[in-house]
Amino acid sequence: MNWREIEEKWQKRWFESKIFESNPDPSRPKFFITVAYPYPNMPQHIGHARTYSLADAYARYKRMRGYNVLFPMGFHYTGTPILAQSKRIQANDKELIEQFKSLGIDEETIKTFVSPLNIARYFHRDLKLGMQEMGYSIDWRREFTTIDPPYSRFIEWQFYKLREKGYITIGSHPVGWCPSCKNPVGQHDTKGDVEPEIGEFTAIKFIFNDVYLPVATLRPETIFGVTNIWINPKVEYLEVLLNNEKMIISEKVFEKLKHQFTNLELIKKIKANDLIGKYAINPINGNKVPILPADFVDPENATGIVMSVPAHAPYDMLAILDLKKEPRGVSSEIISSINPIPVIETPNMPTIPTIEIIEKFGIKNQLDPKAEEATKELYMREFHYGKMLPIAGKYSGMPVSKARDEIKRDLIESNKAFKLYEIINGPVYCRCGSKVIVNVLSNQWFINYGNPEWKRITKEHLNNMNIIPNELKKEFENVIDWLREKACARRAGLGTPLPWDKEWIIESLSDSTIYMAYYTIARIINEEKIDPSLLTPEIFDYIFLGKELPSCIGIKKEILEAMRKEFLYYYPLDSRHSGRDLVPNHLTFFIFNHVAIFPKELWPKQIVVNGSVLMEGKKMSKSLGNIIPLRKAIRDYGADVIRICVLSTSELLQDADFSPSLAENIKSRLKEFYEFALKYANAPPLNRDALDNLDKWILSRTQKLIEQVTNSMEALRVREAIQNILYIFPQEINWYIRRKNNNPQESVMKYIMEILIKLLAPFAPHLCEELWEKYGNKNFVSIEKWPEVDLSLVDIKLEVSEEYLRNVINDTSEIIRVTGIKPSKIYYCIAPKWKWEVYLKILQLIDEGADPKSIVKEIMKDKEMRAKGEEVVKFINSIISSIISMSKDYRKKLLSIGIINEAEILKTDFISHYFNAQIYVGEVFEEVPKKKIEQAIPMRPAIYVV
RNA sequence: GCGGGGAUAGCCAAGCCAGGUCAAAGGCGCAAGGCUCAGAACCUUGUGGCGUAGGCCUUCGUGGGUUCAAAUCCCACUCCCCGCACCA
Structure with missing residues (x-):
C-alpha cells in the first residue's frame, strides 16, 4: 500500500467535496470546536500535533454523530518572539541561521527573514500545510491572522468593551529591560534564552550624618541583627538626590536606578575610603554601626551597599573573619567590637548558625563560590522553620516568613525604607550584549483580573463548564483566585495598537481570548471582502450583542444580519482545546473575557486540556536538537500513524512519548488492519437468519465494543478508544476465527469490519476512507453515521x-x-x-x-x-x-x-x-x-x- | 513558599473518582511453539515466587488505619515533575 498516495487522494477529495466546510443549518444541531491557534515562528512539530489531532478526532467523531461541526483555524501573529528572530537574522546570528537550516529551510528563504512578517508568513504556510497533510477537517474559509485589519477592529472592540466595564486599569510595572535596545526583554530576547527574574529588594535607609545609606536586602527581618554596613572598597560611590532625599549609592547602579526612579540626580562623587570606618545609625533601633570594606559586595547590584548580619548571613560572617585576618586599615578596636547578634531561632540549629554552616561547607573566605550554596541553604531553613527572637520587639515569636513581610511593610510605611527591583538570576544579557536591568514602566495598561466581582462570575461559570479532564477544575479555580492585574500591552511586536493609546500594542495573551467568536463571521468577512474601516465598534455591538444598528454603516444590512445569524448559530463555543501549559493563562483569560463581554447564554461550555509530547522520554527542545518537524514525520511515517501515535500512548493529561520505534509499530499495526480488512471487502451482507452461536457471540461482543468506544469518545478517553479498536477487540476476532476453525463467516466479518472502520475513522481517516471505498461505499466514511449498539444482537x-x-x-x-x-x-x-x-x-x-x-x-x-x-x-x-x-x-x-x-x-x-x-x-x-x-x-x- | 500533577511488574502505560471476575488491561522487550526454504510479518503460549491438579505465598512509593475484602477509601511520611505572569 502507498500511504502517501492514499493520503493525498483523500485530502484532495475532502477538499473538492467541501465536506468540512460548515454553514449554519438550523435543521441540524451544531458543534463548534476550536484549538488555540499556533504562533508561526517555528516549523510545526509532533508536539503541536497532539492537541490538533485530538480536536480533529473529536470533530470527526461529532460529525459522525450527526452534528454540523465547525472546526476553524487562525494564525497568531501577535507578539515579540518573531520580531526578536528577525533582529537576529538582521544581525546575521549564526546560531539561529544554523537552526533554521537544520530545520530544512533554504538560505534564500532565511535571508527574507530580516522582515518579521516574512517569518510569520513562511511558518504560517508551513503550519497550514502540515495541518492539511495531517488530514485535519478544518473549514479553511474562515482562516485569518491576528494582524489582519478586520481582526484588529475586532480586538479594538473587545478592548473598548473591557474598558467600558472598568476592567482596564493603568499603573506602573517592573519589567526586564535592555538599556541599549530600550525595550522590555523576554526570555526569547536574551542570550541563552534565560528568563529574567525580577526580585523585590527592600532598601533600608541607614542614617549617615545628613544623608542616607540605603542598604538593599531580600531579608529585611534581619535588620535587628545588623552589626555593620559593607561597602566595596574598590568602587566609586555617589551622593545623589533620590526623591528629594540625599543618599549614597554605588556609581555603577546610578544609571540603572534611573529606570526605576524618575526623581534621581547626582550630587557628587564619594570615595569608598571616605566612608570606611565611619558610623551609621540603624533606623529601627538607633544602633550605631560601623561602615566596613568587603569584596563580596557587588557594586552593580541594587544600591551597591549592604547591611551585615553575621549571625545569619554566611557572607557577612566570612567577611568579618577575613577582616580579622587582614584589617585593611580598619582599627582593631572596631573589628573586635563586632559580635554577631542572633535574631532568628531555628530548630536543630545553633544560636549562630553561620559558624556551623561555614564549617559544614568548608568555606575558605568571602570569595569562595561555596558561600552562595551555604547562603541559600541557611536562608531556606530559616525562612521555613525559623522564628523571630525577642530582640525583634513586636515581631518576636513570629515565623520568619511572616515577619519578613510585616517588617518590610512597616519600614516602608514609616519611610525608613523603600522598594527597589533587581534581576535576581543575573547577570542576564540581551541578545545585543547589554546587561538586562529592571525598568519600572509607568502608564502601563492592565486588564484587571483582580476585580472581585469579575472573579466571582468567572468562577461561577467555571463551575457550570465541563472541564476535561475534571482534575483540572480545581487548578482553574486557583488560577482565577490568584490572577491580578495583567499587563496587556507592550511597546513592540506585531499586533493591534491599543485603540486609545496607539503607542502600545495589545500583547498576545490579551488579543486571543474571544477570537472564537470571530471565526463565526470570518467566512463572511473574507468572502465579502469587507472594508475593515467599516467595522466599527457599533457594528460588532450589533453582531455579537444584538444592539441596534446605527443608520449609516456602509455595509449591506443583509450581510450584517447574516453575520449575526451565523454567530448566534455557532455560539456558544462547545469545546475549547489546548495544551496544559495554557491553563494558568490563556484558558483562564478565555473564560474571564467571555464572561465579561458576552451574554450568559453564549459563554463557553467545555475546555479540553492535554499533556505534551516527549521525544523518547525527553522534552523536545531546540538545545537537545530532538525536535521532529511534523511535515517530515508525515513523510516518514504517514499522517494516520502520527495521529495515532500522539493519541494512543497516554491518557489525556499525561505526556505522550513519541519515538521512531513507536511510529514503526503503529504503522505496521495499521497496515495489518488494512490488509486484514481488505479480505472481507467483497463479502455478502449480513444475513441474520444464518448465524450460529459463535457468529452471534462475536456480534454481541461487537455491540459491546461500540458501546465502549462511544463512551470513551464522549469522555475523550481517546487512548482507551484506540486500544479497544486496534488491540483488544482484534483479540476477540482472533478467538472467533479460531473457534470457527479458521473459517469465519465472511458476512459476519464484513459487518464487524465496517463497524471497526467507522470507529477508527476519526483517528485514521485516510486509511479508513480508502477501506470504506474498497468496501464498495460511494460516500465518505468521514460523514457516515457513527455505529450504534444493535440491542437485538446482544446476547449476554x-x-x-x-x-x-x-x-x-x-x-x-x-x-x-x-x-x-x-x-x-x-x-x-x-x-x-x-x-x-x-x-x-x-x-x-x-x-x-x-x-x-x-x-x-x-x-x-x-x-x-x-x-x-x-x-x-x-x-x-x-x-x-x-x-x-x-x-x-x-x-x-x-x-x-x-x-x-x-x-x-x-x-x-x-x-x-x-x-x-x-x-x-x-x-x-x-x-x-x-x-x-x-x-x-x-x-x-x-x-x-x- | 503557594498551587497543581504524579510514584503500578524488565521498560512504557491503564486501573484509583463509583473497593470485590486484580497476580493487576494493552504495548514494547524477552522465551517457547506454529507458519515459512529461511527470515520479516502474523498467530498461539509463557513472562513475581513456589507447586506432579486448576492451588498457595508475596507484590501496586513508605508506614499506619477503615473493611468480610484495599492498587482503589482515610491519615502521616518520602521522592519526582510542572506553573507562579507580561512569555507565546
Whole structure:
C-alpha cells in the first residue's frame, strides 16, 4: 500500500467535496470546536500535533454523530518572539541561521527573514500545510491572522468593551529591560534564552550624618541583627538626590536606578575610603554601626551597599573573619567590637548558625563560590522553620516568613525604607550584549483580573463548564483566585495598537481570548471582502450583542444580519482545546473575557486540556536538537500513524512519548488492519437468519465494543478508544476465527469490519476512507453515521458461555502444565443440578444483602437440601467466599442468566482438538476419583486428565 | 513558599473518582511453539515466587488505619515533575 498516495487522494477529495466546510443549518444541531491557534515562528512539530489531532478526532467523531461541526483555524501573529528572530537574522546570528537550516529551510528563504512578517508568513504556510497533510477537517474559509485589519477592529472592540466595564486599569510595572535596545526583554530576547527574574529588594535607609545609606536586602527581618554596613572598597560611590532625599549609592547602579526612579540626580562623587570606618545609625533601633570594606559586595547590584548580619548571613560572617585576618586599615578596636547578634531561632540549629554552616561547607573566605550554596541553604531553613527572637520587639515569636513581610511593610510605611527591583538570576544579557536591568514602566495598561466581582462570575461559570479532564477544575479555580492585574500591552511586536493609546500594542495573551467568536463571521468577512474601516465598534455591538444598528454603516444590512445569524448559530463555543501549559493563562483569560463581554447564554461550555509530547522520554527542545518537524514525520511515517501515535500512548493529561520505534509499530499495526480488512471487502451482507452461536457471540461482543468506544469518545478517553479498536477487540476476532476453525463467516466479518472502520475513522481517516471505498461505499466514511449498539444482537448468555469455555480451557491448560501430564483423555465433571440451585440461591441471597452467616440456615430450610446434610454445608462453605467477593454487576449478570447448560458448551470438538485428547463430559465417571467429582461447582467443572 | 500533577511488574502505560471476575488491561522487550526454504510479518503460549491438579505465598512509593475484602477509601511520611505572569 502507498500511504502517501492514499493520503493525498483523500485530502484532495475532502477538499473538492467541501465536506468540512460548515454553514449554519438550523435543521441540524451544531458543534463548534476550536484549538488555540499556533504562533508561526517555528516549523510545526509532533508536539503541536497532539492537541490538533485530538480536536480533529473529536470533530470527526461529532460529525459522525450527526452534528454540523465547525472546526476553524487562525494564525497568531501577535507578539515579540518573531520580531526578536528577525533582529537576529538582521544581525546575521549564526546560531539561529544554523537552526533554521537544520530545520530544512533554504538560505534564500532565511535571508527574507530580516522582515518579521516574512517569518510569520513562511511558518504560517508551513503550519497550514502540515495541518492539511495531517488530514485535519478544518473549514479553511474562515482562516485569518491576528494582524489582519478586520481582526484588529475586532480586538479594538473587545478592548473598548473591557474598558467600558472598568476592567482596564493603568499603573506602573517592573519589567526586564535592555538599556541599549530600550525595550522590555523576554526570555526569547536574551542570550541563552534565560528568563529574567525580577526580585523585590527592600532598601533600608541607614542614617549617615545628613544623608542616607540605603542598604538593599531580600531579608529585611534581619535588620535587628545588623552589626555593620559593607561597602566595596574598590568602587566609586555617589551622593545623589533620590526623591528629594540625599543618599549614597554605588556609581555603577546610578544609571540603572534611573529606570526605576524618575526623581534621581547626582550630587557628587564619594570615595569608598571616605566612608570606611565611619558610623551609621540603624533606623529601627538607633544602633550605631560601623561602615566596613568587603569584596563580596557587588557594586552593580541594587544600591551597591549592604547591611551585615553575621549571625545569619554566611557572607557577612566570612567577611568579618577575613577582616580579622587582614584589617585593611580598619582599627582593631572596631573589628573586635563586632559580635554577631542572633535574631532568628531555628530548630536543630545553633544560636549562630553561620559558624556551623561555614564549617559544614568548608568555606575558605568571602570569595569562595561555596558561600552562595551555604547562603541559600541557611536562608531556606530559616525562612521555613525559623522564628523571630525577642530582640525583634513586636515581631518576636513570629515565623520568619511572616515577619519578613510585616517588617518590610512597616519600614516602608514609616519611610525608613523603600522598594527597589533587581534581576535576581543575573547577570542576564540581551541578545545585543547589554546587561538586562529592571525598568519600572509607568502608564502601563492592565486588564484587571483582580476585580472581585469579575472573579466571582468567572468562577461561577467555571463551575457550570465541563472541564476535561475534571482534575483540572480545581487548578482553574486557583488560577482565577490568584490572577491580578495583567499587563496587556507592550511597546513592540506585531499586533493591534491599543485603540486609545496607539503607542502600545495589545500583547498576545490579551488579543486571543474571544477570537472564537470571530471565526463565526470570518467566512463572511473574507468572502465579502469587507472594508475593515467599516467595522466599527457599533457594528460588532450589533453582531455579537444584538444592539441596534446605527443608520449609516456602509455595509449591506443583509450581510450584517447574516453575520449575526451565523454567530448566534455557532455560539456558544462547545469545546475549547489546548495544551496544559495554557491553563494558568490563556484558558483562564478565555473564560474571564467571555464572561465579561458576552451574554450568559453564549459563554463557553467545555475546555479540553492535554499533556505534551516527549521525544523518547525527553522534552523536545531546540538545545537537545530532538525536535521532529511534523511535515517530515508525515513523510516518514504517514499522517494516520502520527495521529495515532500522539493519541494512543497516554491518557489525556499525561505526556505522550513519541519515538521512531513507536511510529514503526503503529504503522505496521495499521497496515495489518488494512490488509486484514481488505479480505472481507467483497463479502455478502449480513444475513441474520444464518448465524450460529459463535457468529452471534462475536456480534454481541461487537455491540459491546461500540458501546465502549462511544463512551470513551464522549469522555475523550481517546487512548482507551484506540486500544479497544486496534488491540483488544482484534483479540476477540482472533478467538472467533479460531473457534470457527479458521473459517469465519465472511458476512459476519464484513459487518464487524465496517463497524471497526467507522470507529477508527476519526483517528485514521485516510486509511479508513480508502477501506470504506474498497468496501464498495460511494460516500465518505468521514460523514457516515457513527455505529450504534444493535440491542437485538446482544446476547449476554452467549457471552458468559464463551467466557466459561475459555475458563475451562485455561484451567485445563494449567493442570496440564503443572502436572506435566500429556493427556489422552480429559474428563469434565459438571456440577449436578442441586449445586446449581444452591449456587443461584446464594447469589440471590447475597445480592439481596443477606448476612453470609445466615446463608447455611436459609438454604437448609429446604427439605431436600436438609436430606443431603453435610454435603450441602460443605459445598456452601466452599463457594460462599467467592460469591461474596464477586462484584455486584457480575452477580446480577449471573443471576439474570440462571442455569447454564455446561455440558452443551463443553461438548465441542474444539476442546479435543485444542488439547489433542479425548473429551468426556458428564456428571460422574467411574474413571474419575470420587473426591475429584465432588469438587465440581457451577461454572467450574471438576477436571481430570489422564 | 503557594498551587497543581504524579510514584503500578524488565521498560512504557491503564486501573484509583463509583473497593470485590486484580497476580493487576494493552504495548514494547524477552522465551517457547506454529507458519515459512529461511527470515520479516502474523498467530498461539509463557513472562513475581513456589507447586506432579486448576492451588498457595508475596507484590501496586513508605508506614499506619477503615473493611468480610484495599492498587482503589482515610491519615502521616518520602521522592519526582510542572506553573507562579507580561512569555507565546
